[in-house]
Every structure is written in structure tokens, then in C-alpha cells.
Amino acid sequence: MTHHQPDLDTSPKVSDEIRKTTCYMCACRCGINVHLRDGKVSYIEGNRDHPVNRGVLCAKGSAGIMQINAPSRLRAPLRRVGPRGSGAFEEISWEEALQSVTDILAPIRKDSPDKLAFFTGRDQSQSFTSLFAQSFGTPNYAAHGGFCSVNMAAAGIYTMGGAFWEFGQPDWERTKLFMIFGVAEDHDSNPIKIGLGRLKERGAKVIGVNPIRSGYNAVADEWVGITPGTDGLFILSMIHCLLKAGKIDLDYLMRYTNAPILVNCDDKSPEGGLFLRDDDDKMMVLDKATGKPAPFDAPGVRADMAGTYRHAGATYRPVFQLLAERYLDDQYAPEAVAERCGIDADRIRRIAAELALTAFEEEIVVDQPWTDFRGVKLDKMIGRPVSFHAMRGISAHSNGFQTCRALHVLQILLGSVEVPGGFRFKPPYPKPVEAHPKPHSTVTRDGPLNGPHLGFVRGPDDLALKEDGSPARIDKAFTWENPMSAHGLMHMVISNAHAGDPYPVEALFMYMANMSWNSSMNSGEVMKMLTDKDDDGNYVIPNIIYSDAYASEMVAYADIVLPDTTYLERHDCISLLDRPICEAEAMADSIRWPVIEPDRDVRGFQSVLIDLGARLGLPAFVNEDGSQKYKDYADYMVNHERRPGVGPLAGFRGNGEGKGRGAPNPEQLERYIENGGFWIDHVPEAGLYYKPWNKDYQDWAVERGIYDAPQPYLFSLYVEPMRKFQLAAEGHGKRQPPDHLRDQIKTTLDPLPIWYPPFEESRVDTDEYDLHALTQRPMAMYHSWGSQNAWLRQIHGHNPLYVPGAVWKKHGFKEGDWARVSSANGSITVPVALMEGLNANTVWTWNAIGKRKGAWALDEDAPEANRGFLLNHLISELLPARGDGMRWSNSDPVTGQAAWFDLRVRIEKADAPSEAQPAFPALKSPVPKAPDELKVGEA
Amino acid sequence: MTLLPEKTDAKLGLVIDLDTCVGCHACVVSCKGWNTQGYGVPLSDQDPYGGDPSGTFLNRVHAYEVMRPDGQAQTTHFPKSCLHCEDAPCVTVCPTGASYKRQEDGIVLVNESACIGCGLCAWACPYGARELDQAAGVMKKCTLCVDRIYNDNLPEVDRVPSCVRTCPAGARHFGDLGDPDSDVSKLVEARGGIDLMPEQGTKPVNKYLPPRPKDQPLEEIDILAPLLEPVAEDARGFIGWLDKALEKL
């Protein structure tokens, strides 16, 4: 009998048109092909040619169609008509909205520009928004980096002129042993997954260091379930083992790092701990041949790292000796740290040995001649195929900066940075501290700020302090509390503004940050601060202006809401001035463009800022005759120049051939669109590795406008600027810290990595609060935005608290149980679930699944608002009071990074409440009710 | 036609690498995105913004914890869609002939215009690979993206299932498992690919590559130990070693 089957059209038409742009379901910046049918988005897939995602797409990216269909999209500008926080708004016209904002901002700029606090979330236009703030004249600008992962960024820049984050990558094609610390997802999420896939294909080994065995750690060949906050100790212990065995790359250390630089070892001297420098300020090494100091880069000098030098009563020793002395100490022996880290001593030793084995016995050699910055010609590139990546798991602790530093020092000792098989920077990195701006905070009435807000301090002189020594910035960035706060401290803005400390503000202007909910510590308290009134019945924070695209929790706390477009409806610029899409072997940038037109009365926020800038007459936004300088953001992207010939977009400049440099090209955006929405230019072969010291790379980078002159530099095992803060704390120099901070600075700003217990541990009773509590990014959800997406919310509609086996047993938990979880700051009552692959002292949950009732156009009985919860209620931006009655910031003392993961809790079984606790009253929704059924793609 | 073909010309299917899958759900959503606008009626969602959202998905990713005999727990992310079984019980139970297995490539499909939505095929499938769409009342299942893999309107490289094209980790492979020389067959051979619930006798075409052994106590400890042999006993000794080592550079 023959088989009957229907005839099938296996070649149906796929769509009418494909438009290529950049995804923004998260900040990873993947390239997407947007299929349109009858003018509507029908399907989204990855762009195969795109350097970031090479065709793949994550769950969020594929769900983009549901974001642009989301009922939560704001439809028109809103003016608050009820009390703040109620969600009662009326829709107004753009003209009214822009006029109202101008009416608030114009007088501020005239009298006291610092009375505006302008902070943005995870947008990708920080070079643009900061230009607005700078031109406005307020020092109070930053993006979200301070609560995100500034420890990672700053430690990377100060140590090696580049960071992990999305600014560098392992040499996925060559590495043989990859260690990943504290990463659940990261910004570079698709590239990491592509990379892990490649490692698996090649049979390279992956070691995951993480208290929780999920995601990347689930596929790791070995899982190290470390106790939170102790990575620094674990890493320093491996350094101990490697040093002891002499398994370090001495040649690399000599050539490319400050290991041989002479340090003044006179404790009493105001120069103590600083480098020996010549009259040209060149760092000095001990010349083996002469026994005398010589500039580190003088031709023919061979540094003697084993010697010492005495001069004028002081002893000078190379950095490397100080480093060896410190870490050879038995306090870093595996046995000494094992219990604290929750890792067997044998295991620590074994992993250290594996690192040594792979780095030195499996060395790779690439036959590629290159020239170093000293002019030395080398005929090959030596690779150490061990690589590392880390993110917030190590950085979101109060000892995070030093832990990140420790990891970089380990990488450098192994000689595995910027070598084949190791970790590689993506342009515009490497870029030494010296090539970065310093912070600027000088305010002029009715005038712009004296320079860019954020930067990298080199010592106390660069702090953002007023003449009276008080903080110049509302977030107290670049002060003695956290001198190297390179990204600002967004998490402190609302509480400082509320407290009027260091000064009150007139207007809070925020963009794309859900500060009344998941991006704040202590969300309940923040809501109170935002709605608090003074004795006269006025809001303590007088004006709140906010731009969001959706009906988020934060919208309810604004006075004026500027509704943004969604990402397929606007121009954006993923610029080299910001967070571009470069790869280690190429520089690249990309755009977003309106692949569909908005069907609502919304405007791209950047274009709105351009309009506001012109209304306010800000110098960067008006022509000499006072007329508006840029028509809109697209116009800015093409015509703005940072330096002559260098603008937001590097590709197709001038006549269309300009790479990195060239006059504005009116056709530029069309060229990007033709090219799939991005532009890429490859680093020459000889410049692919050793970038910080590679003449071929440096010359190419200058040509491309990345630098204006070559910027070779040495890696900093020892960070001299940190020592300058210590010296101040020891009483040297004119600028002095307040006494209560002296000890903290002396201990925590150590120029060589140290480990100290996370602060919260020393302030709360760890017997009572016996567990660590963490959050992780779910791969299929982006913070709060995912829940409005009908497809994604089916995957993560609520979140349990995962509890390790022993704790589960101890409390007699059963499936479906609830628990009360308490910290020194408060308590929550939430559902629990069992997880065995979990550090025995740790509980955790998915981040930002819990939602406020009434937000995001979800029904009030949505699981997100009834079973879903946030840990944020347990975390405070201030630590519990100390003996001295002071409440210290819950931040890293070096950078001010929010210490989310220091949290300690206790847990007990609780009766199931009717909904997760705490519960807040429902917000009135600014958008109409959502539909009951969806049939997406119906013909 | 619910008689199974005696033999299919090819056995197209997926190979899923459990050692590599990070559980990102990319394949889940990509599948939904392609198929809701592709073959057959849309994959509907009920109560999409409400208290009990649910919808039709052709591919879902579970997460399991496996307790090893050594007391350690291992996490495995586990994507699952139709396995295009050779002896597909879902096909033979179908009263209408809506369910069928294609002669040319072995893909198991539902002809939606013939489906009465009785649900019996879903009952017959051991793997939970069929879902009755609540809006259209017809049975939905993985089509192996039959409207992609032969589609002349797509560039050749894109003629693979949507989930395979999108998987960031490269944990999903597509090919002819009936051809022993295909890449997928070789992969299955090399990695010891397995069938799910073989005792059901369905003879799945899709194969799963088991996770590689993890956290292995290294026998190489002997190789590794000498690597950490101290070069000196104390700091002074270390400087001495350093001096000598630098000489050698």
C-alpha cells in the first residue's frame, strides 16, 4: 500500500522585507534581521554577519515582537494629576510636556545648575546624555555603572587599561582552560554563549566559580561552589601557590608590567610607597648592568627584579618583591583559606597547578612577527592558553574592587593578558588610566561644567570636593568615602537628595531606570523618599522628570513622563565613544533606525533631549545664532564631532571611505543601513595581540581615531594612585580625609590586592544571619522589562527562593512551602524551592521577577505581583549603625560600587500568606487593559 | 494518513547536546516566533497578561538536578520538542489522518485542516511533544521547521530549523540521522548519543548527547603535584631563585 500524505508548500514566502538593525531587548547589542509583513514586524532573527551575535539570538531578542506589541507601552506624554506614587496621570501634548520641563530646568541652570540631578540607566547613549549634562552645567550626572559593576570596570582600567564586562573577551578560539567567576549571564551574553560552545567543541576545560550551579556553571566541567565574598582569598591563595612554585611568566612581567618598577620603601616618607621617577616623571627600574636606576623604557636596560637600591636614606625595591613577599605569606596558603572559602585546600592547589600546567606546559606559539613599543622586533607571539572572565559575582561585594584586582594580577602573573589563548581587549581598549579623563565638577552659573563628569582619579587632588571639602556631587562620588568611583553612585542619588546631604536638589531627571523598584536597594524606603513632603507640604524632592517607554513602577513616581519609543522605532547609536560592538580583532559600531514607525504619540528620548537642549540654549545644542543645532538624534549621530573628524559613528566617514576619522558624511546612516546596521574594520594581523605594547596596533588605533597618539603603557600590578590616598590617610599632603575615614582608606586602598570580609559580615551577627542571599539574572528576562512580554513572562512569571539541601532539611521545608527571610534591614515572605547544587550557606532567587501590582499593564492577580518577589527590600543602601553611631554606605570603599551580594539573611518556615510580602497598594495604570488572548502572526 | 510509512527516505531530526546547553530558552522563543507566523495557525496565548498566562510552545527547556553517587549535584538544562519517532504512536492513534509521518524525510506533522482536536495523539506521545492550541482547537507540534529547511526563499545557510539557527551555545544540531555519514550521525556516534525513554519503543530520531563527566577527581594529581614544587623555602630563598630565573631569560 502506498503512503498518502498531503502536498505541502515547503517554500512559502517568508516576509515582504527584512530590515537590519540592533537589538535592544538587553544591552548586548546583537544584530537583528527584522522581517516585515504588511508593514508589521512578523519575525526577528539574528544577523549572521554581525560581529556580536553572528546570527544567533537569545530568548529576549526573539521575543522582541512582543515588546513592540506590549500593552504596557506608554502612548503620550503624561502629567501627574494625583499624589506621587498613585499612578494617576493625564495625557498631555508634547509641546506642553517640553514647555513644562523647560520651565523647571531653565531657572535651575541660571542660578545653580547643580540643583539638577540627571541620571540614566542602562541606555547606550551615555556619551550623548553626559554631553547634555555637561552642557547644562550640573556635576550631577552618571549612568547606572555605580550600582552595576564599576568594581570590575575600575579594577580593570587601573590594573590593565581595560576590563572584562563587554570590553574584552577570552581568546575563545585558542584558550584551553577557561575560568569564569560569578557570572550568571552578563552583558556580553550571546558572545559568552557562543564562546562556551566553541570551547566545548574543542574540548577545552571550563571551571565555573560560583555559589550556584546553574547556566554557565551547569555546563562547566568543574564547579567550584565558593562561599560568597571570598573569591579574593581563593585567588590570592592560587597566587601564593604559583609564586611559591615559581610558576609565573617572568619575561612577561619584566617587559609589560610594573613588576620591575622601584618603590620607595621608606614608611615614614611622604613618598613612601610611590615609584622612583626621574625628572621626566619616568618610572625607574634597577638596571642590571649598572646597578643604577634607569627609566623603564630606556633602550638596552635590563631590569634587575631581584635587587634593591638605596638612595638618600631610603630603600627602593621592585614592585615584584613587595608582591612576592606579601603573597608568599602563609596567611594565603590553601590550608589557611580553605574553610573560609568553602573549597578544599587540595582543590585550590590542584586548580592552581592546572593553571600552571596549561599556561606553561601547553604554551602556544603563533608565527606572527610584531614590533613592541620599545622598537624591539619579535618574530613570534607566545600564548598562555588560560583565560578568565568574571562579573558581578565578584564585583558586587564591598571587597569587590580588590577581588577584581586580585584576579587581574593572577592573569598577569600567568602572562595571559593580550596573548594568544588568553584574555584580549576589544577596541577602544586597551586604554591606560592616563588616557582617560579625570572627573570634573566645577559649576558655573548659567554655564557648562568644566569638563566631563566621570573619570579616573590619580590621587587626592582629583577628588570631586568643593573648597570646603564637602562633596561636589549629589551622589558623593569621588570623595573620601569612595575615591575611585569612576561610574558615580546612582544608588545613592535618591537617598542623598532626600536627606539634602550634601545638598538638596530642585529636580531629579531620570532616564530608563526603574528606581522605585528593582534597581534600588531598599525599594520600599525609596518609594517613601520619593513621596515624602516637607513641613510646608511640598515634596522633599520637588520635581521628578522621567523618561520611560513602558508603564514601569518608576513612572508612577514622576511628575512629568516623557514617553520613549521602542527600540525598533528610533535612531540609536552604539558608539565607540560609549559601549560599542567591537571584537578583539576588530573595531565596530552600529546603529538602530526606525524599522517601523511608532503608532503612538511618542518620541525618541535622545531627540527630545536635543529639543530640550535647544530650548534651554545649552551651548552644545545651539548654533551661534541660538538656533537649534541638531534636528534630531539622527542628525546628531551624523554631524556631531567630539574631536575634529571623530564623531559618534566611526564608519563611512567623509566620502564614505573614512574609517574612524573623517568629516561628517550626510550619507552615513544610509551606508550603515545598507551594511546591515553596523560597520566593522579589522585590526591588522600583526596587531592582534599584545595591543598595549604593540606598535602595529597602536599605529592602527591612532589612524582610526581611537587615540590621537600611541599610548603604550605598563600593566599595574601595583596601583600607585591608590597609595596616594593611603598617604593622605597617613597624614601626608594638603588634602586630608576626615578622621573617621582614615583607617578605612589605609586598609582598603592598598596598592596591592588584599582581601577583607565583606562589610555587612562585620556589622551584623553572622550567627543570627547565617546565610548569604544572592540574585541571578535569568537568561530569558531582562530586569523588569521582560514581564510585560507575553512570551517571556510565561517562562519566568514568578520566582522561588532556592534553598540548599541541608538548610531545607533543617527547617523541614516541603515543596510548596513559604519562608520568612529576614535581614538586618527587613523581612520578606516568599515561596521556597530546593536546590542541591548550591553553596551550603547560600540562598538565591532570580532577579527582578517580582512586580508591583498595577505596573506593566499586567492584571492585578499576575503571578509576578503575588508570588514573585524582590530581594531588594532586604538590602539597604546604608549598613547597620556601627559603634560610632554612623551608618556607612553599603558600597565598596574604593569605588562606591553597591554591595548587593554582601547580604546576610536568616530564614524560617512561614505560613503561606495570600501574597508575597511585603505587598504594596496597586498602582493606577497609565495604559488601557491588556487583551485576554493573543494570536500573533495570524494571517 | 496514520499508517506509518514502512521506511522513510531520510530521518531528519535534531541532536541536542546536554553538555553544552546553558538553558537560555533562546530556542524556545525562536521556535515560537517562527512557528506562530509560519506553518499552520498561530501559536496562541491565553490570559497573556493575566494571572494564569499560558500558551502553545513547540519546544520547552526543563532544568534538572542530578544527584551523583558521590553526593554532588549536577544541573542539566534539557530542551525538548518532538523527537520525530520512527514508530510514532501519536500518528497511529490519530482517527482523522491529520497526523502523519512524511515518507521523504520522516518528519511527523499534523495536517491542521483535518485535525478534530481530539487530543489522543498528545496522550499517545510519551514526551509531551504535542500541545493542543486552545484558540484554534488543533494539535500543534514541532514541524522540524519544514517550511524553512527546504525553503527556496531562504538563503541556503538558513535552511535549518529556527531553534538550531538561534542557539547561542551551538547545542542544537540538525541533519539526517538515517545517514551514518552525516555530521549529526557522527556526532551521535562520537559522543554516545542516547534515546529518551527507549522502553516506550518509539525509536526517536532525535538524539541527546549526555553531559560529559564533571568534577572528575583528576588522576593527573600526580602530574600536577610536581608543578607546585616550591622553588624556595622562604622569601630570601625566593629572591635567590628569582635572580637565577631572571638570568636565564
Place this chain on the structure above:
Amino acid sequence: MHPAPSIIFFTVFSGLGFGLLAWLGLGLPDVTGWVAFVFFALAYLMAVGGLISSTFHLGNPQRALRAFTQWRTSWLSREGWLAVLSLLVMAVYGAGLVFLGERWTGLGILGSILSLATVYATSMIYGQLKTVPRWNAWTTPALFMVFAVGGGALMAGQVTAAIILLILLGGLQYIAWTTGDARFRDAGHTMETATGLGPVGKVRLLESPHSGGNYLLREMVHVVGRKHARKLRILSLTGLSILPVLLLLLLPAGHIVGLIAVILHLAGTLGARWLFFAEAEHVVGLYYGKR
């Protein structure tokens, strides 16, 4: 499995209806004219009502006719054919009895056989499913058949036969339950075989694929508490077998007693049928850690 009322109703009433028809086809009771009409009307009401009820379960009932096409492989299709055939044959046979007072014995026997075959086909819709080990055994067709003939006997007033068959039914039901309890385990399906992760170790669900519900869970993963099930089993068994048998044995036969016996039997059967579905575990539950 989800105990859908439409399906419970369908299997119970069509079973009873065809069971009654089977008796009528044999001329038990030997009725004609109006009395025959009442018996036949009752049987058709139950059989056809049950069948109609089963279409409530369909996503696209308007295409139901297509279900007749795949009789070569599908028990559901076969059931459709058999049901239609037996109803047709029995209609002619019944017409003879009612309108002509004629009993065409051969046709009646054919109708009986077809009716029983219909019940068998219904039972095999469930009995064939390897995915539901509790059903996938001889007990399923046996039970369905004895239910049909036992309940049919009761309705047909065949007291002695009813007593014997209901006792048999009680025993069979007991065996079905007790052997059924072990069948999932004996079939060897575990989370380890479901996931293939057995060689690594013992498997448990860490996270469901979606936090939201889905069709599979609603349809195939229904968990009844053990205690609850035990209570229901006792009640059902008492209703479907013990009480009717006692009633028939202890009280003099009569319409009232018969009616009470039928009602008790029906209630017990509905309970047992609810359990038949609710207690049936589909192997897909293993993927969701539900077993």
C-alpha cells in the same frame, strides 16, 4: 490524566447504552412494542448521548466525520465505525421489535456483537496507550466490557446475570486498581530513563520549563492525594458493585429496587471512572517531576 467530565460521561453512558443494547440484541428481556421502545430509547439515549458528549472534548467537532477515515490504525476511528454500525443494525432490529413485533434473532446477535465490539474499541483507546501504564493492560478492556454487560444486565432487568456480573466487576475493579498501582513502576519508566541522565545519577526537577501552566500539565498531569483516592475507591466499589448486589440479593426484585440498584451502580461507576482518569499517570509527568 485530567478527569474531563465530558469524557467520563461519554465512557460511562455509552458503555451502559451499548451494554443494554447487547442484552436487547439477545432478546433479554424479550420485549416488543411500547416496552421495547422504552428500552431501546433508553439505550440509544445513553449510547448516543455519550458519543455526543465525547465531541465536547474536541477542538474542532465540525470535522468529526473525518474521524471515520483511519480505522486501519486508530481505535478511536474503529470505535466510530463500530458505534455507527451497531446503532444502525440495532435500529433495524429495534424497529422490528417495536413496530412489527418481530424479533430477527440473527440481526440481534449481530447487533449485540457489534455493541460489545464498540465497547471494546472504546476501551482500547485507553488500553493501547503505553504512555499510561495503568491503562495499558488487559484489565482495561476487561473492565470496560464487564462494566457494559454488568450495567446493561442491571438495566435490562437480568437479575441473576447482573448479580454475577457485578460481583465479577467488583473483583475485576479491585484487581485493576491493585495491579494498576504497580504498573507504572513495573513498566520501568523513571525520570532517569525519561531524561537519559540515569548514568549520571538520580534525577529531580529543578525548574519547570515555564512558570506558567500548559496544556500538557492540565491535560495529563493530574495528581490525586493517596488518601483521597482510597476513600473514593471504597465508595465507588461499594456503589458500583457491593450495594447493588446486596440489594438484589436481599430485597425482592421490583422496579423500585432495580432503579435504586441502577442509580447506585451508576454513581459508583462514575466515581470509578473519575478515578480511572484521575489516577492514571502519564509518563510525561516524569519530565515535570510529577510522579
